[in-house]
Amino acid sequence: MAPVASRFVIDQRLLRTDLDAVKASLSRRQRPAILDEVDHAARLDARLLDIARERDEIRAKVNTISKEVGGLRRDGKVDEAEALQAQSKEHGGREKVLAAEHDEVSQALRDILLGIPNLPSDATPDGASDDDNPVVIGPINLLDDYPEHQRVPHWETADALGILDNERATKISGAMFTMQRGAGATLARALCQYGLDLNADAHEEMRVPSLVSTATLTATGQLPKFADDAYAIERDDLWASPTAEAPLTSIYAGETLDDTALPIRLMAHSSSYRREAGSAGRDTRGMLRAHEFDKVELMAYSTPEQAPDLLDDMVARSERAIAELELPYRVIEICTGDMGQSHHRTFDVEVYAPGADAWLEVSSVSWLGDYQARRAAIRLKRHDADGKPIKGTEFAHTLNGSALAVPRVWAAIIENCRNEDGSVTVPEVLDPYMRGITTIAPTA
RNA sequence: GGAGAGGUGCCAGAGCGGCCGAAUGGGAUGCCCUGCUAAGGCAUUGACCCUCCGGGGUCCGUGGGUUCAAAUCCCACCCUCUCCGCCA
Numbered sequence: 009m010a011p012v013a014s015r016f017v018i019d020q021r022l023l024r025t026d027l028d029a030v031k032a033s034l035s036r037r038q039r040p041a042i043l044d045e046v047d048h049a050a051r052l053d054a055r056l057l058d059i060a061r062e063r064d065e066i067r068a069k070v071n072t073i074s075k076e077v078g079g080l081r082r083d084g085k086v087d088e089a090e091a092l093q094a095q096s097k098e099h100g101g102r103e104k105v106l107a108a109e110h111d112e113v114s115q116a117l118r119d120i121l122l123g124i125p126n127l128p129s130d131a132t133p134d135g136a137s138d139d140d141n142p143v144v145i146g147p148i149n150l151l152d153d154y155p156e157h158q159r160v161p162h163w164e165t166a167d168a169l170g171i172l173d174n175e176r177a178t179k180i181s182g183a184m185f186t187m188q189r190g191a192g193a194t195l196a197r198a199l200c201q202y203g204l205d206l207n208a209d210a211h212e213e214m215r216v217p218s219l220v221s222t223a224t225l226t227a228t229g230q231l232p233k234f235a236d237d238a239y240a241i242e243r244d245d246l247w248a249s250p251t252a253e254a255p256l257t258s259i260y261a262g263e264t265l266d267d268t269a270l271p272i273r274l275m276a277h278s279s280s281y282r283r284e285a286g287s288a289g290r291d292t293r294g295m296l297r298a299h300e301f302d303k304v305e306l307m308a309y310s311t312p313e314q315a316p317d318l319l320d321d322m323v324a325r326s327e328r329a330i331a332e333l334e335l336p337y338r339v340i341e342i343c344t345g346d347m348g349q350s351h352h353r354t355f356d357v358e359v360y361a362p363g364a365d366a367w368l369e370v371s372s373v374s375w376l377g378d379y380q381a382r383r384a385a386i387r388l389k390r391h392d393a394d395g396k397p398i399k400g401t402e403f404a405h406t407l408n409g410s411a412l413a414v415p416r417v418w419a420a421i422i423e424n425c426r427n428e429d430g431s432v433t434v435p436e437v438l439d440p441y442m443r444g445i446t447t448i449a450p451t452a
Numbered sequence: 453g454g455a456g457a458g459g460u461g462c463c464a465g466a467g468c469g470g471c472c473g474a475a476u477g478g479g480a481u482g483c484c485c486u487g488c489u490a491a492g493g494c495a496u497u498g499a500c501c502c503u504c505c506g507g508g509g510u511c512c513g514u515g516g517g518u519u520c521a522a523a524u525c526c527c528a529c530c531c532u533c534u535c536c537g538c539c540a
Contacts, residue, residue, distance in 0.1 A: 061502070064509040071509090074521040078470030093520035100520070264499085387499090396481080401499075 018124055018379065023050045024057075033127040036344040038136050045120055052117040059113060063106040070099050122226070123233055126379040128344045129353040135343025145327065146338030147360070154362040157430075161363040162422035163294035166192060168430055169448055172295070184284060186298045186415065191448040195421070195434065196302065196414050198441035200277045203304030203412030206332075207325055211275035211306055216255035218279060219246040224258040227384035229350035236285045239299075248281035252305035253408045260309060261384040265404050268391055271310040271318055275411060277302065295415035296368065303413040308406065311388060312378070315405045319375045322409045323355045326371035329412045333435045335420050336360040338367070352377035355409075359416065363423035368416040373409025380406045 022030050027050050034042050073096040080089040133142055166172035171192025177185040188196050204213060225231040225247050230238060239248035249255055256274050265272070281300050291297035306325060308318050323339065330337045342354040357371040381387075381403040388404040391397050425433045431449040434442055 057502075060509085064502070067510090068508055070520075074470070077520055081470075089520085096520040 018121060018127065018382070020053055020121070023053050030127065034125065036128050036132075036134055037125060037347070038345040042124060045124055049117060049120045049124065052113055052120070056110065056113050056117060059106055059110045063103060063110055066099050066103045066106065070096050070103060073099070119232075122383075125349040126352050126377055128347060128351075129375070129377075132347065132353050133341055133343045134345075136345040137343075138346045140343040141340045141346060141356070142343070143338050144341050144355070148331065148337055149334060150336040150338075150360055151362075155428075157428045158362045158423060158426050159365075160423065160426060161294065162361070162419040165363070165422050165426055165430065165432065166294070168450060169432065170451055171195070171448060174294075181299075184292060184297065184299045186295055186301070188418070190451065191445050192418075194442060194445060195438070195448070196418055198434075198438045199412055199414050199417055200302055200304055201441045202438055203329060204275065204277055206329055207275050207304070207306060207411050210321075211273045211308075214256065214259075214274050214276040216249075216252055216259075216276050216278060218249050218281075219244075220249045220254055220258070221246060223261070224254050225249075227261055228254045228257050228380055229348075229383070230254065233349065237283055239281050239283055249278065250282050251280050252276040252278040252303070253307060256305060256307040257380050257406055257408065258384055260386050260404075262386075264387040264389050264401055265309060266389050266391065267311050268395070270388075270404070271308050271314050273306070273308045273318075275304060275306050277304045295419045296364070298415060301413065301415045304411040305408060306373075306411045307408045309381075309386065310405045310407065311390075312405050315375050315377075315407060318407050319353065319355075319373065322373045322407060323357075326357045326373055326409055326411055330357055330359055330370060330417070332437045333417070333421065335417070335424055335435075337370075342372075348374070350374070350376050350379050352379065359420040361416075361420050361423045363426075364419075368420060370413050370416045370420070371410040374407065376406045376408070378403035378405055 018030070023046070027046070031043050031046055034046060073092050077089045077092050077096070080086075080092070133140070135141065163172065163174075169192070171188060171190055173187045173189050174185070177187035180187070219241065222231060222245060225238065228251075230250060231247075238250050241247065255278075256276055259274070260272070279300055279302050284297060284299060287297060295301075306322050308322065310318050327337070327339055337357055337359045340356050340358060342348075342351070342356060347354050351374040354372060354374040356369050357373075358367040359370045360366075361368050386404045386406070387401040389397055389401050421435060422432055425435065427433060427447075429449075431447050433447050434445060439446065
């Protein structure tokens with residue numbers, strides 16, 4: 009199947025029919041520069057329409073004339089045909105100029121539209137930064153006071169237990185790569201299996217490619233704006249996927265989905281690759297931030313009507329993964345000023361790490377509206393009550409979220425489950441995956 | 453990586469530079485006929501954009517070119533299949 013060029017971003021028609029509403033909605037993201045871009049886009053869009061109208065008129069003339077020429081030639085009326093041909097050629101010249109202009113303007117418009125973020129949901133709380141993100145669930149399992157033996161950073165504990173060897177990971181690949189060994193590696197793998205098993209009741213397991221095309225990363229919104237955050241393999245025009253969200257969302261790119269088949273719910277365990285440009289030197293110790301990490305991602309394609317319930321369900325699933333590990337956590341909702349470019353509404357699950365004394369983001373669950381579906385050209389075909397297809401299509405909605413991001417949960421377990429003697433008790437729900445290891449103690 | 457074949461509508465599959473948005477068959481849907489599930493007849497059956505709602509434009513893998521006119525000719529690229537090579 010040919011790669012699908014992304015053609016749509018936010019609904020271009022809204023720029024014409026309801027520009028003020030678009031600007032009112034986007035102003036809630038509290039970044040004034042966006043509004044200027046919207047205005048610019050609206051101007052270009054209006055110009056584009058004018059050009060297209062004129063170009064189409066000329067094309068209509070050329071089409072008509074060409075048909076006449078064909079008829080005349082068949083009848084052997086060569087002179088008349090040639091006169092018409094000359095006329096058509098003139099039109100052709102003007103058409104070419106207009107077509108070039110159209111291409112130029114539409115490219116410019118596309119470039120701007122690709123950078124304009126999604127409209128926030130009406131339900132998304134207003135706010136300027138992460139300080140304004142309200143806590144909507146919890147804190148749960150949080151102790152009033154943490155004993156000394158839990159106030160140890162996970163990298164110190166892991167080092168003592170011999171389950172983390174970042175020094176050698178650095179030797180192999182460079183700074184900010186991690187390597188778990190022994191029971192640490194087993195624990196990391198166990199978390200993946202646990203995350204998958206927990207959601208297998210509703211989500212189909214996929215094993216997706218780790219290297220993805222430019223079109224794929226553009227569809228989910230990583231490109232063109234955040235190219236510096238991803239690893240590029242230029243020789244082959246591929247990118248190391250920064251999240252399984254990208255390949256999962258492009259599975260149905262360019263396809264039209266029946267509403268009767270929705271929702272489609274998928275999940276994938278994958279490695280994720282991030283350059284962390286701009287974060288060099290931050291969280292360099294332990295497992296909090298790395299260029300490569302594993303996670304289990306949930307993803308859903310839905311109708312607009314199904315999306316809100318699916319969002320709730322996916323947040324509940326992310327929450328449950330942490331709750332059953334008996335880790336302290338809370339769920340926050342992301343406010344308009346802090347929400348990612350593609351997102352319509354977002355919830356984060358955060359786990360408390362007593363050693364680092366910090367809330368760590370371990371999951372982010374988002375409803376994307378039709379933002380990604382437009383970019384990826386994922387259409388929705390509706391059917392009436394009798395099951396007959398309704399003429400025309402619209403765009404599907406997409407949702408995604410991490411069911412379980414390994415490194416930070418791993419770190420939270422090492423810190424929260426540390427015993428006085430320095431060993432770590434593995435949460436019970438991981439028993440089926442730990443090959444009999446219930447406690448991680450020093451091997452020496 | 454090398455050699456060959458091919459990419460057309462929901463599927464299969466034809467297509468001479470103009471009468472091709474596209475034959476034909478299948479499928480699906482509707483109606484008719486037939487006293488039952490068989491057979492038959494007729495009709496409908498893609499999407500996108502613009503619209504002064506009359507209509508106009510675009511799409512035959514993708515991008516470019518030639519031409520008054522391109523599914524059809526030329527160039528590049530992508531993808532699929534078969535064989536060989538190489539491998540996990």
